[in-house]
Amino acid sequence: MGEAYPDLVKQQDFVRTVVAREEERFRATLKSGTALLDTELDRLGPGATIGGSVAFLLHDTHGFPLELTREIALERGHDVDEDGFASEMAEQRRRAKDARKGGGGESVEVFAAVSAEHGPTHFLGDDSYAIDANVLAVTDDSIVLDHTPFYAESGGQVGDTGVITSPTGRARIVETVYGAPGVVRHRFEVLEGDIEVGQTVTAVIDGERRDAIKRNHTATHLLHWALRETLGDHVKQQGSLVGPDRLRFDFSHYEALSDDEIVAIEDLVAGDILANSPARHYETTKDKAEEIGAIAFFGDKYGDVVKVLEAGPHSTELCGGTHVKALGDIGPVKIISEASIGSNIRRIEAVSGMGPLERLREDERRIKAAADAMGVATDELVDAVERRVAEVKDLRTRIRDLERQAAAGRSGELAEQAVDGIVIARVDGLDRDGVRDLAVAVRDRAGIKAVVLGTAPEGGGVTIVAAVAADSGLNASELIADAAKKVKGGGGKSADLAVAGGKDPEALDEALDLVRAAVRS
Structure with missing residues (x-):
């Protein structure tokens, strides 16, 4: 195979990396989709049919193949509404088609x-x-x-x-x-x-706007070259958007860019800009453009005559847009964001011209405001923040120690409320960690088999904690499973110490009553 496709041999390490990452992504997709499907199957009654909308959600949002949904459903004794799924797919295609149409019929006739x-x-x-x-x-x-x-x-x-x-x-x-x-x-x-x-x-x-767009567009070409130079020839353009205030560039790559890689890319671009090489924009034949190695941009269509941009000594690409005459006209270029937008596709956003200077000034204003709030000079801000972080960390440690002491004292009061060695109580005023520590303290008292505590913190939500003694024969996660559902939550899978969260504080008392009823039965 290497003889027929020599590039595969050259790029075999890259191919292995991409395949491995695709496997990781599919495993993540399988995990998230399976969790959603399990939830739906648990909700349905025996033999019920999984709705087409659910199958479509799994397919459209989680990348879960219909065939896999069908297979898992059949193993659990359920069918899938495949007609409903097909209907959802048809509706999605219709929406996409409508979105592509645009414009009024009369106007289209005029232009034609x-x-x-x-x-x-x-x-x-x-x-x-x-x-x-x-x-x-x-x-x-x-x-x-x-x-x-x-x-x-x-x-x-x-x-x-x-x-x-x-x-x-x-x-x-x-x-x-x-x-x-x-x-x-x-x-x-x-x-x-x-x-x-x-x-x-x-x-x-609008001349100022055009000039800003020209700077950003030529900068896009330099970034494309710098990305390939830094990351490898596998980098290919997958889309772009060039406006007056910023540029956006989508490219093929399999992992996030590191800070060092971003700096290297910016430095390469800055080097060409500082050299102020000319940017030549001219027409030639498509064959001649291919002969000189001009790279075609994603999504563009080309005839026999094409426009080529030679942006300095390194970047030669086909492009019909507007561009500066010399790279020095671009000014500084700064990458302001980098993120994934799909499988093996990354997106960077950058600014040029006055953009980096405006962002620098805004950053300086924020740093000055932070320094003023800390009561120090800007060059002392980092040290001041580090000291404050250490102080806060120390205070939190002290607070946790005090809370544990308070829990130990309060645990005796709760232990006295035990019925047949089991304590079930609502204890407001504690956060998640506090109620967990209190539950453990109660459980560790003599004669206690299990303890279930619930709290509704001021910030919202619900926390329910179950802690059971090792020789109790009870399971912590089973004790609070129904209670967690009652407060519209879940979690708590550990057998000896389970913590569940919920969204409905109003249902907390009823949830604890469910636990009481369960232990009495």
Whole structure:
């Protein structure tokens, strides 16, 4: 197989890593899906059918295959409503189809007619900010020109905004998209008057916004190169969004980036920007682009003639967006977030230009506010916080010691309430740890077989604790199983010391009564 696919041999360690992580993810999926299915099967009566909506939830949210749901259900004596599942799947496909449609029917016909008569709208390029153009069509919310300085949203880059002015009116362009293949649709809000078909208009884009987008878009290409340089050639673009305030880049990778990797990526990008190499943006044939090793971006479609961006000495990619002329125009680039968005797909967000400086100033304001709150200078803040954390930790230890002493004293009072060696009581005013310590203290007193304590802390929720003596013959988790369900909770699987949580404080007394009834029966 290595002879036919030599890349498999080169990348065998990477392939092993990805396969191993996929196995881990599937095991996690299996665990979460099985837990949900077990809960549903426990709720259903013998022989009942699992609803199609439940099977769909397992499939859609947890990635649980229908075949696996069916197999587990059959083992437990249940059927699955597969018709209901199919109906849910069909509804999901319908919603997705509706979401893709967009736009009104009449507008689509107008744009199609413009395309048939005039062909595609001519975009004048990166450096075109204001031009005169002729109006070819006007709908309720859109204008079509014969040529335009407005870049239409595509390739992950958002469209331009600006103003179009005619002899009889002005319109603010709030979005630029394609109304039909090649036909640029300028969506507008009326500022004054009307704009009519056949008029010559002045079209002016928001130049500051365009420049910010250009910086972020060229920075996206540099980040793509730096990611591949740092993480490996397996990194491929999986999507992007380039706006004026930030950029977003999705890429294939199997684990979270470390802090050191993020720093390395930022340093590579900064090095090219500081060198201020030119960014060349030009048209060539697709064959020539492939010959020079230009990388295609995810989701873009290319004809025989393509646009290539050479962003400095390292990044060469196909791209029809707008870009800076020199890398120094980008300014600093800072990665502000990194996260998983799917199996083996990561997402970074970054800012460029004034963005990093604005974030630095905001961080400085927050640090100054924190230092003021601590009563120290900013350069003393870390030491002050470490001292305060140590103080709080020490105080918590002292409080826990006092609570244990109090529990030991209170345990005698509760032990006196024992009936046949079993104590069941409500003890408000304690947190989860406090009620657990008290239960253990009561259990450890002479003559006590078991103790069940419940509390409803001021912060909300319910805690029920069961502690049983080793020679009691009782099971702590079984003692509070029904009580936990009563307070809309669960947990507590240990046989000698079980702690369960719940959501319904109002039901705590009834839950404890269930325990009393159970031990008497």
